[in-house]
Amino acid sequence: MVNVVRRRSALRRAALVLAGVLAAGAVATAAPASASSPSLTPPQGAMTVAMGRPTPPAPSTSVGTGGAVSSVDASASAVGLEVLRDGGNAVDAAVATAAALGVTEPYSAGIGGGGYFVYFDATTGEVTTIDGRETAPAGMPTDAFIDPATGTPYPFANAVSSGLSVGVPGTLATWEAALDRFGTESLRDMLKPATLLATRGFTVDETFRKQTLDNEARFRAFPDTAELFLPGGEAPEVGSIFKNLDLARTLRLIALRGTDAFYEGELAAEMADIVQEPRIDRAVSSLPAMPGFMTTDDLAAYEVLEQAPTHVEYRGLDVYGIAPSSSGGTTVGESLNILENHDLASAETGQALHLFFESTARAFADRNAYVGDPAFVDVPTEILLSQDFADARNCTINPLQASPKPVPAGALDAAGCDAVALDAAEGAENLSTTHLSVVDQWGNAVAYTLTIESTGGSAMTVPDRGFLLNNELTDFNFVPNPADPNTVEPGKRPRSSMSPTIVLDGGEVRYVLGSPGGATIITTVVQILMNRIDLGMTLPEAVAAPRASQRNSTTTPGAITTPAEAAFIAAYADDLAPYGQSLTAVAAPGTSASEIGAAAAIEVDASGLMTAVAEPVRRGGGTGLVVEPAP
Structure with a gap:
């Protein structure tokens, strides 16, 4: 059964204010579950930042009780952990962590994209999912990726960096639906840590710099993106502080006015305008930057879907x-x-x-x-x-x-x-996505995979808004074929491989996992x-x-x-x-x-001991944290 979840037109109920965000060094550390594996230690020289303040290297694995968070980024994991410590549940922590990932992992996630949210309710024993995948605009034809001049598909590299690739974003609607349905905190309060992180900045690591350099030509092609992610005309140096004041202002606007501030009004009009008329610097780029089809009506009409999960038994x-x-x-x-x-x-x-x-x-x-x-x-x-x-x-x-x-x-x-x-x-x-896993003190769990698709998405930043738009529509197969289940159609969600997964043992959560x-x-x-x-x-x-x-x-x-x-x-x-x-x-x-x-x-x-695990090396290493580290 699929339920269409409509966005609210009014702000959610007031909730407790998140007290502070993240004190320097507030990172739980514990011995990994297996000390025999040398690969379980963080990369040498790893340094994370809590709201612009350096902290010691964060652990890829932590063991303990009271709740756990794992993600690719230390600051984002620490944000989720703080929510759990303050009494929030797994959904609250997942949304706050995801919002923080939109700041520190802007080339992989953010409010310009979408994703899939899987939730286990320990009280009812039920697993529910939210499909927040982007959709094709209502005016998008089935041959949208066919070059009319040649009758053949556009080269993938050209299609990505264009308005043509941009689907209607679903991330914010997912956060709102998850909090309304299963959370205990407000979207307004769960955006505060990410807003502070964007304001104070985070320390640039090698992964962020390399991703910027890998996309430098695309980013230079779009002046708004170059201004934000190539400050002073160059990729940010490792160890420098990267601030995103435009994104902080956008998050404050959404916190104040709700998701209507994104899906309707000026911001929606600006997104539609960029998609239909990409702002490209022809003096520095030969990218065709084809116009896309997304309109303000598409944004206003977007809805997430609440539906039953897939289920199999294994061992x-x-x-x-x-x-x-x-x-x-x-x-x-x-x-x-x-x-x-x-x-x-x-x-x-x-x-x-x-x-x-x-x-x-x-x-x-x-x-x-x-x-x-x-x-x-x-x-x-x-x-x-x-x-x-x-x-x-x-x-x-x-x-x-x-x-x-x-x-x-x-x-x-x-x-x-x-x-x-x-x-x-x-x-x-494409490959650039991010995933987070959360379990709270009551045994509720969230597996959430979110993305803007390629590293850097469409490469188009909404002017003065601080976030990149996705290129999810390139997940469609380009050649129209009525027999192809993944051919382009208006309003359709492109097929994805995102696999947020929750494994239960006797009705209790055992594993929560996913990956980009x-x-x-x-x-x-x-x-x-x-x-x-x-x-x-x-x-x-x-x-x-x-x-x-x-x-x-x-x-x-x-x-x-x-x-x-x-x-x-x-x-x-x-x-x-x-x-x-x-x-x-x-x-x-x-x-x-x-x-x-x-x-x-x-x-x-079986005893309730939690092991939060992230990559020790891949993508620069991630961070797994627990509320109460084991001795």
Whole structure:
């Protein structure tokens, strides 16, 4: 069942004022769950900032009680922790953390984007999701990504940096809906820490500078973006303080007037104007910066969807995720259902990884063939999540030999090992997203993945407003095809791979996790669960372990190759070779593209002890914090 959640036209009830934000050094530290893994320590020389004040390096893993927060950023995690300490619940902390990530991770998240919110209510035992995915404007034609001059699709790089790529943002509506439905605090108060962070600034780290440099040409093309993110004409130096006073003013406006200040009025008109008439400096850029279709009517009409989660059982645990429009829940679920047929704990390492690759390849084949926005496509969600369907897909796997890729999608009425070959493109979903996980003292939990799509989104900043607009519509497949579940249609949500996931054990939260990474999000979530549940790793080890991502695609049809991190190749290439599995590096070592994902996860054991885990190295390292650190 899907419920349309309409935005309020009046401010939410008054709530307690968040007392202060973050004192310098208010970072909980604790020993990691496994001291045996050297990868669990923060990167050398890591330095975080709490509202512009330096603090010691933050831990990637903390263990304790009373609540936990994990995200890619130390300041954002600390904001969420402070909300939990002040008596807020998991939803309150998740919204405050997400707002802070919009300040410190502006190239990955922010109010110009969207995402998916999964909530577990410990009192009712129910899991609910909020689909805050961006939508295509009502006036967007199905051939919007076809160049009329050539009759062929626009190059992806051109489509991204344009008004054409911008979908109607859903992030603020998600925060409002989550707080209204499940929170205890007001949106006004949950925006205060982020507002203060934007005002006082944060210390630029190597990741922020590198992301800026990677997008420097695009940012220079748009004067408003260059003014904000290239101050003085240069990327901010590592160690400098980056302030975003325009964003602080925008957040204050929203706090005062509610989400109407974003979806209606002057700000909405400014967003629509930028999309329809991109402000590009033709003297410094040859980007075509095609105009887009978003209007003020599209913004005023935006609504999030509250709907049931996906659900599968894996090794006696209940795994909940996000249903379509995202493909995350169905593809993670199908992968796990296929793996349910195999005793991975007893298998040799090479065979366990071989089965992991073959399972995700088949799940991706079915994802590409069948999953899209269910408001426009008849998505066979129940079949894709059924154990019978997974069993039929499993019997196409040779446990001792890799299949040539791409493998065909499964027939929905398949019996035994019957399958039908269906042609489906992988799509061009990008990598820059962010994820946060929260558990509160009452056992409520949130897994929330949010994004503006590519690193830097569309590269277009709303003038004097301090935030980038998304490029989510490039997640559609560009070539119109009535048989393609992810073809462009007016009002449609593009298919996503975001996979916020909550795992319950006997009705109580056990794991909360998710990751950025485009289509690799799905394989990252599956691999972390497999590492933890089947392969005997602790959660910190499962997150830190090297990754590979088999998504049923290959540059040479019929080949067998899987993109992998360099550390994965070094560790497992020899183990996988007997199974016919070959590996290829995802990118040159030392680049951000050489990493797969940047997970944020929490484990709650049977005694209630919480382990908050973030990446120790990937994306500069993240931060997991607990309210009451264990001795």
